[in-house]
Amino acid sequence: MKKVTVVGAGLVGSLWSLYLAKRGYSVDVYERRPDPRKTGRAEGRSINLALSNRGWAALEKVGIAEEVKQSAIPMYRRVMHAVDGSLSFQPYGKENQAIYSVSRGGLNRLLLEAAEQQPEVRVHFAHRCVGADVETGQASFESETGTSQSDGEALFATDGAFSQVRSLMQRRDRFNYEQEYIDHGYKELHIPPAADGTHQIEREALHIWPRGQHMLIALPNPDGSFTCTLFFPMEGEESFASLRTVSEARAFFLAQFRDAIDWMPDFEAQWESNPVSSLVIIRCSPWNVGGKTLLFGDASHAIVPFYGQGMNSGFEDCRWLDESLEAFGDDLDQALPHFAEKRKPHADAIAELAMRNFVEMRDLTAQPEFLLQKKIEARFSALHPGKWIPLYSQVTFSHIPYADALAAGIRHDKIMSKIMARPDIQVNWDGEDVMEQMLELLD
Ligand SMILES: Cc1cc2nc3c(=O)[nH]c(=O)nc-3n(C[C@H](O)[C@H](O)[C@H](O)COP(=O)(O)OP(=O)(O)OC[C@H]3O[C@@H](n4cnc5c(N)ncnc54)[C@H](O)[C@@H]3O)c2cc1C
Numbered sequence: 238m239k240k241v242t243v244v245g246a247g248l249v250g251s252l253w254s255l256y257l258a259k260r261g262y263s264v265d266v267y268e269r270r271p272d273p274r275k276t277g278r279a280e281g282r283s284i285n286l287a288l289s290n291r292g293w294a295a296l297e298k299v300g301i302a303e304e305v306k307q308s309a310i311p312m313y314r315r316v317m318h319a320v321d322g323s324l325s326f327q328p329y330g331k332e333n334q335a336i337y338s339v340s341r342g343g344l345n346r347l348l349l350e351a352a353e354q355q356p357e358v359r360v361h362f363a364h365r366c367v368g369a370d371v372e373t374g375q376a377s378f379e380s381e382t383g384t385s386q387s388d389g390e391a392l393f394a395t396d397g398a399f400s401q402v403r404s405l406m407q408r409r410d411r412f413n414y415e416q417e418y419i420d421h422g423y424k425e426l427h428i429p430p431a432a433d434g435t436h437q438i439e440r441e442a443l444h445i446w447p448r449g450q451h452m453l454i455a456l457p458n459p460d461g462s463f464t465c466t467l468f469f470p471m472e473g474e475e476s477f478a479s480l481r482t483v484s485e486a487r488a489f490f491l492a493q494f495r496d497a498i499d500w501m502p503d504f505e506a507q508w509e510s511n512p513v514s515s516l517v518i519i520r521c522s523p524w525n526v527g528g529k530t531l532l533f534g535d536a537s538h539a540i541v542p543f544y545g546q547g548m549n550s551g552f553e554d555c556r557w558l559d560e561s562l563e564a565f566g567d568d569l570d571q572a573l574p575h576f577a578e579k580r581k582p583h584a585d586a587i588a589e590l591a592m593r594n595f596v597e598m599r600d601l602t603a604q605p606e607f608l609l610q611k612k613i614e615a616r617f618s619a620l621h622p623g624k625w626i627p628l629y630s631q632v633t634f635s636h637i638p639y640a641d642a643l644a645a646g647i648r649h650d651k652i653m654s655k656i657m658a659r660p661d662i663q664v665n666w667d668g669e670d671v672m673e674q675m676l677e678l679l680d
Pocket residue numbers: 244245246247248249250267268269270281282283285286287288364365366367395396397398399400401423466533534535536542544545546547548549550551
């Protein structure tokens with residue numbers, strides 16, 4: 238039995254520990270936070286997350302998808318809220334295709350429990366990784382009781398966007414590292430349930446208030462509430478910095494998100510107590526040091542949240558890494574470099590796709606032209622399903638590698654811009670000749 242170490246029992250680290258146990262590894266997991274089941278705190282960024290097909294497939298492979306699904310809420314469509322309160326709708330995929338709202342804290346606890354139930358997994362909470370010899374895969378940890386050392390054959394670093402293990406790898410020759418804060422940050426707000434405990438707005442949907450340079454979104458929780466996230470520039474004329482008082486924030490919300498603020502009776506208290514957090518993109522390479530140390534999940538590829546793919550891509554990492562171990566008969570010296578090299582281009586692609594989707598969500602979803610384009614795409618793809626899978630579906634509802642999806646999306650954009658330039662497109666959008674032209678452009 239191989240003995241290995243996992244640093245970070247967040248979403249990816251706890252799932253990976255379960256994968257390792259199922260492969261027969263003996264696993265020591267070190268997490269800097271105390272056991273969330275004892276503190277009762279759901280720590281970490283964002284209260285809830287969108288889980289989609291890539292994430293589900295990774296959960297299914299270790300047999301826990303069904304359990305997760307019991308508390309997940311399907312979101313079948315986007316509901317767009319205009320400034321005047323009018324609504325428009327856009328289905329995410331074909332009938333019954335949905336992304337799922339799940340609680341970050343709840344999912345993390347469930348994964349941890351599933352990992353801990355395996356006799357081969359030992360989770361050491363309140364143990365902070367403070368050092369590592371990435372050449373040998375040994376790490377050192379500090380806890381209340383002092384310093385300890387891991388003795389596994391390899392180190393799997395899933396310690397998130399500000400990874401300690403990565404910072405040690407950065408000292409190595411020829412390690413590439415890029416960290417980019419985007420101009421926008423975010424603040425979470427809460428829409429409580431109605432008096433009878435039901436959701437105040439459509440439950441099985443992701444709500445968006447697209448406003449060009451900024452947006453508000455809301456995802457449902459099982460208790461009847463919604464968690465809203467305001468994505469807003471950190472600085473500038475209209476920004477977190479420019480809203481200096483809570484009454485300025487209220488005035489801004491009244492002008493921009495009139496319906497939403499009506500559903501938040503304690504807006505002022507929330508605005509004052511909820512922090513503003515920043516959004517970072519991390520790229521690095523190589524992700525591994527031989528077969529001894531490997532970075533994955535946010536530790537090697539943190540992305541912005543606009544495609545809802547950060548966790549999903551980290552879960553897909555677990556599935557791909559498991560396949561590499563399988564392909565190389567658990568020879569870590571071969572499996573780890575193979576995974577790192579094969580996976581990296583796809584992590585870069587989802588980072589780019591996520592930024593592109595920000596523009597789509599905050600700006601394009603408010604534009605009638607864009608909604609028309611989506612209708613044309615949906616019609617064409619229903620007529621020729623093998624020829625055109627909309628980019629959103631490729632990313633969210635398929636397992637097509639991200640870089641292939643990005644390449645197809647760029648091609649689709651070129652074709653759609655020619656179609657949208659047709660003078661008759663507003664009236665003839667579903668006409669046979671439009672569909673014919675799309676076929677020709679594709680060939
Ligand atoms: C606002 C927002 C919304 C998001 N929405 C979505 C979404 O809808 N869908 C989606 O798929 N993704 C979403 N994401 C992305 C998602 O949160 C991350 O991709 C995911 O949490 C990555 O998991 P991870 O396990 O790699 O890292 P993390 O979740 O950050 O876990 C890292 C763990 O390592 C521990 N750790 C850190 N340092 C040390 C140390 N030195 N020693 C020991 N332990 C350590 C931490 O305590 C933590 O438990 C969102 C992100 C944000 C910011």
